[in-house]
Amino acid sequence: MLGHIPVLLDEVISFLHPEQKGTYLDCTIGAGGHSREILERIVPGGSLVGIDQDKEMLNLAEKRLKNYGKNLKLIQSDFAHISEIFKKGERFNGILYDLGLCFFQIRQGERGFSFSVDGPLDMRFNQKQELTAFELINKASPEEIRRILRDYGEEYYADRIVSAIIRERKLSPIRTTLQLEKIVFRAVPGKRKRIHPATKTFQALRIAVNKELESLAKTLPEAIKLLRKKGRVAVISFHSLEDRLVKTTFRKFEKSKLIKVITPSPVVATQMERCINPLSRSAKLRVAEKE
Ligand SMILES: C[S@@+](CC[C@H](N)C(=O)[O-])C[C@H]1O[C@@H](n2cnc3c(N)ncnc32)[C@H](O)[C@@H]1O
Known part of the structure; x- marks a missing residue:
């Protein structure tokens, strides 16, 4: 997978519990690591839509997931726009966000994300921005x-x-x-x-x-609307501000009885995963279920 190891993979799969014939939305498909595991469990009857604002990541996901052809649809967009993308009444059994960026993006100097490799000061996920x-x-x-x-x-x-x-x-x-x-x-x-x-x-x-906090604040309420009854939304964040935003949004919607929070405190990587994948050290997973 060109060096990207999906973070908290077992935990995500166990919380989303992908079902045969289910419909899933991966809002940050990246290198397709989490999506592949979901697709494995939902084919032949299920479907997955993968979103990423980075065209290069979508190309990579397309290549890596080519065997899932008709079960997979890829869309280039900021996940802030999911309500406009899915306006025909589409509903999902599970929605995933794995925030931040992929190892693949970090190591490409010309994208300008990292101070370990020289490159232009760019840092855009969407290169048309x-x-x-x-x-x-x-x-x-x-x-x-x-x-x-x-x-x-x-x-x-x-x-x-x-x-x-x-x-x-x-x-x-x-x-x-x-x-x-x-x-x-x-x-x-x-x-x-x-x-x-x-x-x-x-x-x-x-x-x-990338206006990352603005996009997250906009998308979470929309994701909750797009869930089927008992459908789940899972968010992996890597920054305390993101995690706080996820926590407060989930609490707000729980108060209005739209969702139930499944993870009262965030799930973090095991010692073993932290050793194998240093990127997992700051990961926090929160999950909520539509009432
Ligand atoms: C950590 S990676 C996802 C890795 C993926 N789960 C995997 O296992 O390969 C995060 C991805 O989300 C994308 N991304 C970040 N913010 C986004 C946004 N607001 N809308 C859409 N995609 C976004 C990035 O371009 C990156 O490819």
Whole structure:
């Protein structure tokens, strides 16, 4: 699977419990890891729709899942738009979100997601979108960059990092991931930390460029509407703000008796999975069932 190991796979399958002839929606199909396991359990009578806003990931999923031909439909879209996509009364037995990005996207330098590989400051999931990380870093006001680093990165050294960025961009535009990584590295004191000093800055920029929290806030209520009775929605998040949003949305809809929360506290990866797949360490799974 080109290096991407699906996170919390056994747990997702056991909560969604895919049924023969069931209809499923994978809102973040990525490399198709979770979808493959769902498809295996629902063919020949069932169907799965896979959404991704990244055309390259959809191409990869199509290649990897070609054996499921007529049982699979792929759509390029932001999952914020599911109510417009499914407006003809389609309903699902299970809906999955595996948020964030794939290993495949991280390791492609030209996508600009990672400070471990050099590339342009891009970070867009949808390459047709206009806003890039380059635009934000070079054109946004200092206050806006500070807000992004604080709100989305919970970056303690936001002030220092912003001052360093503003100083550098006055001299010449900051164009590449490694340029930005060096600026952040120099700006942050006490480097002997468990995580690289640029981790939070890169994560915060990616969330801002792709409006990730806005999309999640918009899609969750729509997903709940699209579920059949007793259908389940499962969300894997990797960031505390995402997890909080999932938790509060589920609670709100539980209060109005539309869903029942199946996971009172989030399910996390086992010790074994954490060892095999370091990306799983921050994963949190929450599941709710339509009443
Ligand atoms: C962690 S990967 C999913 C991996 C997948 N579950 C697998 O096992 O291969 C997340 C995927 O969601 C996509 N994505 C992120 N935000 C999205 C959004 N708002 N709408 C649609 N796709 C999105 C990314 O492009 C990426 O391919």
